[in-house]
Amino acid sequence: MLKFMFMLLFMIPLCLLVDFWWVVQSLMYFMTFVFIFGCVMNDGLGNLSYFFGCDVLSYGLILLSFWICALMVTASESVYRTKFYNQLFQIYILLLMLMLYCTFSSMSMFSFYLFFESSLIPTLMLILGWGYQPERLQAGVYLLFYTLFASLPLLIGLFNVYSLYGSLDLSLLMDMSLFNILYYFGLILAFLVKIPMFLVHLWLPKAHVEAPVSGSMILAGVLLKLGGYGLLRVYSMMISMGLKYNYVWVSISLVGGVLVSLICLYQTDLKALIAYSSVSHMGIVLGGLMTLTTWGFGSSYTLMIAHGLCSSGLFALANITYERLGSRSMLVSSGLMSFMPSMTLWWFLLSSSNMAAPPSLNLMGEIGLFNSLVSWSWLTMLMLMMLSFFSAVYTLYLYSYSQHGMMYSGIYSCSSGYTREYLLLLLHWIPLNILVLKGELCIMWL
Numbered sequence: 460m461l462k463f464m465f466m467l468l469f470m471i472p473l474c475l476l477v478d479f480w481w482v483v484q485s486l487m488y489f490m491t492f493v494f495i496f497g498c499v500m501n502d503g504l505g506n507l508s509y510f511f512g513c514d515v516l517s518y519g520l521i522l523l524s525f526w527i528c529a530l531m532v533t534a535s536e537s538v539y540r541t542k543f544y545n546q547l548f549q550i551y552i553l554l555l556m557l558m559l560y561c562t563f564s565s566m567s568m569f570s571f572y573l574f575f576e577s578s579l580i581p582t583l584m585l586i587l588g589w590g591y592q593p594e595r596l597q598a599g600v601y602l603l604f605y606t607l608f609a610s611l612p613l614l615i616g617l618f619n620v621y622s623l624y625g626s627l628d629l630s631l632l633m634d635m636s637l638f639n640i641l642y643y644f645g646l647i648l649a650f651l652v653k654i655p656m657f658l659v660h661l662w663l664p665k666a667h668v669e670a671p672v673s674g675s676m677i678l679a680g681v682l683l684k685l686g687g688y689g690l691l692r693v694y695s696m697m698i699s700m701g702l703k704y705n706y707v708w709v710s711i712s713l714v715g716g717v718l719v720s721l722i723c724l725y726q727t728d729l730k731a732l733i734a735y736s737s738v739s740h741m742g743i744v745l746g747g748l749m750t751l752t753t754w755g756f757g758s759s760y761t762l763m764i765a766h767g768l769c770s771s772g773l774f775a776l777a778n779i780t781y782e783r784l785g786s787r788s789m790l791v792s793s794g795l796m797s798f799m800p801s802m803t804l805w806w807f808l809l810s811s812s813n814m815a816a817p818p819s820l821n822l823m824g825e826i827g828l829f830n831s832l833v834s835w836s837w838l839t840m841l842m843l844m845m846l847s848f849f850s851a852v853y854t855l856y857l858y859s860y861s862q863h864g865m866m867y868s869g870i871y872s873c874s875s876g877y878t879r880e881y882l883l884l885l886l887h888w889i890p891l892n893i894l895v896l897k898g899e900l901c902i903m904w905l
Contacts (some may be wrong), residue, residue, distance in 0.1 A: 460511035460562050467557045468489055474549040475507040480539045481534075483549055487529035487556075487669060494525055504630060512564045515565040515904040516760060520681075520688055523767050526557040526890070527680035529550055531673040533883045536783060538589060538671075548589065552813065555581035558652075559681055563688065568617050568627040570693070572610070575649075575685055579880045582682060585674040590901070595669035605662040605889070615771055616645035620696075621901035634697045643700040646693050655687030656708065661739045667734035672778035675730065680772035684763045687741070690748055691756060698751060704833045705749040709835070712714020712749070713842040716742030720849035724856060729777040729787045732857055736813065740821075742781055743846060747828035750835040753905055758827025761901040765812075765820035765891060772809045772887030775880075776802070780861070782820050783874050794866035799874050803862050806883045812891055815847075820894045820901065827902055 473479050483892035499505045513521070531552055532578055539545045558578035579602070587599050619642065621627050624635060637643065652659045662681075667675050694701055712855040719739040726732040744762050747755040779802065780795065781787050796803045816861035825847075832839040894901060 460506045460513060463490065463494060463560060464511075464557065464836060465855040467553055467647065468787045471550055471553050471601040474546050480545060480549065480673045484529065484532040487525070487532060491522070491525040491529055495524060502905075504566070506564075507566075510570055510616075511561070513564050513847070515900070516688070516691060519685055519760065519764055519901070521563045523684065523764055524556060524563065524681045526886075527676055527767065527771055528556045528559075530883060530886055531676050533879060533886075534676060534778060535589075535673045536674075536879060537844070538870065541609055543659065544588065548585075548703070550809045551581045551584050551588075553655055554564040554584075555677060557904060559685075562668075562685060566629050568620070568629060568692075569661050570627075572614060572617060575689065576610060578682065578685065579603065582677065584676065585677075586670045589671040590669045590674065591671070593665070594665075594671055597883050598669035599663040602666045603793070605652055605655075606649070606657065609659070610649035611646035613649040616642055621847065622804045629692060635696050636701065637697050640704070642701070643697055643704060645857060646697065647690060648888065650686040650689035650693065651745070653689070654683060654741050655686070655738060656712055656745055657719060657738065657742060658711060661718070663738060664731050664734040667774075668728060668730050672774060672781075673755075675734075675774040675778075676771040679734070683737065685766055686897050687744055687748065687759060687763045690745075691760065694748075694751060701749070701751050705751065709746045709832070709839070712745040713741040713832075713846070716740075716746070717842055717845045717849065718847060720853060722738075724855035727789050729789060729792060729857070729861065730774065730781065732789075732853065733770065733773045736840065736853060736857075739850060740766050740770075740833055742824065747831045747905070750831045752831045752834065754827050754834070755831035757902040758824050758831060760904060761820060761898075762824030762828060762845075763893070764827055764901065767823050768781045768887050768891040769809060769819070770820060772805075772884060772893070773813060774885065774890070775883055776806060776809060779876060784867075789860050791863050791867045791869070793864040794862075796862045797866055797873070799868055799876065800812075802876055804848065805881075806858055806862055808888055809884070810854050810858040812888070817890050818895050820898075822890055823895055823898050823902065 499513050499518040538548050557575050562574040562578060571819040583599050586595055716739045719735050723732050723735045741870050744759045780792050780892050784791055812821055815821040815825045824849045829843055872905050
């Protein structure tokens with residue numbers, strides 16, 4: 460595991476060289492492919508080094524992080540074109556990659572906590588440095604305070620676990636059982652905010668709307684998955700507590716998912732709509748994970764990976780539109796079919812994946828999660844029906860409102876995409892729909 464860490468560290472000086480943007484980008488893709496070939500498919504921990512290691516769960520999420528970070532550089536070509544601190548920009552992305560890599564491969568709960576928190580700093584810098592509106596300061600403060608406030612109890616909880624058991628090593632903590640309700644709340648609160656659960660989700664739409672495209676892609680693609688990953692790791696310590704109290708979180712996340720889907724329907728900003736839709740998707744993930752069933756655990760991981768690719772692709776699309784029109788308003792971007800005809804196909808493909816149409820990985824994840832929730836209690840069927848229906852409704856609203864209708868009179872030419880943009884969208888869409896062919900790896904990783 461250290462070899463990838465060193466490669467990331469040694470790529471940082473390359474960013475400082477003049478016109479090395481494309482070299483660093485190519486190296487990021489190269490590193491992703493090297494990581495794919497170092498495949499980890501056994502159920503134990505492989506690639507062990509010091510306190511880093513990798514099992515199937517971390518393997519998939521590290522791969523997602525590398526992939527999205529490489530695509531972020533491809534999407535942010537405008538930073539390079541305008542020469543707006545482009546070297547610093549790449550350094551922040553590499554630091555973020557390093558933090559995420561360390562988070563997902565940590566063997567000790569303390570190093571996991573450390574890197575979990577430090578991944579916040581490069582993200583904050585991306586939002587503050589390259590965001591669009593002056594409100595990005597407020598969005599950054601929201602992001603910081605929501606996540607830091609919730610994760611202090613996690614640190615205290617971990618220290619207490621250490622004083623009880625004398626170790627914070629993940630492989631040693633798997634079979635223990637905590638019975639204190641304060642432990643229960645302390646250990647999961649940070650992850651609920653990070654996912655984000657309904658009621659503590661307000662930082663997310665703000666951060667998304669103010670962030671540059673790279674910030675949005677990494678937020679939707681990987682940072683929300685940190686919460687789910689943390690919960691999958693922590694719940695192995697608290698099965699007995701979970702069986703007792705989890706109905707609270709399941710009900711909040713399902714009702715919240717429906718409410719957020721309704722909020723999506725009156726958004727006028729493209730980015731805000733996609734941001735709220737990811738809150739609603741992660742609500743289903745959280746609900747399924749909290750049932751503590753094999754179906755729920757396996758499928759929540761599947762939907763996390765699917766949502767990471769799909770949401771990131773939609774943000775990339777919204778940015779392509781924004782670069783042409785200078786606005787993210789739905790009113791200005793209506794009738795894009797006659798303005799950018801070839802992009803409409805990509806809008807269609809990614810929107811259909813967003814509403815979990817076959818053959819996307821989203822469909823497989825959602826089927827498994829619906830299974831786990833309905834087997835947990837048949838009363839969840841009502842909310843699941845509404846969630847499914849409204850997710851199709853707001854995705855159709857997004858697609859039809861932005862592609863069809865009258866073109867805004869201020870736009871006077873037709874515009875095509877660059878090869879770079881088509882490649883970027885293709886690299887989001889292909890893994891999302893090809894992974895279904897090896898679906899058993901995603902669902903049956905337990």
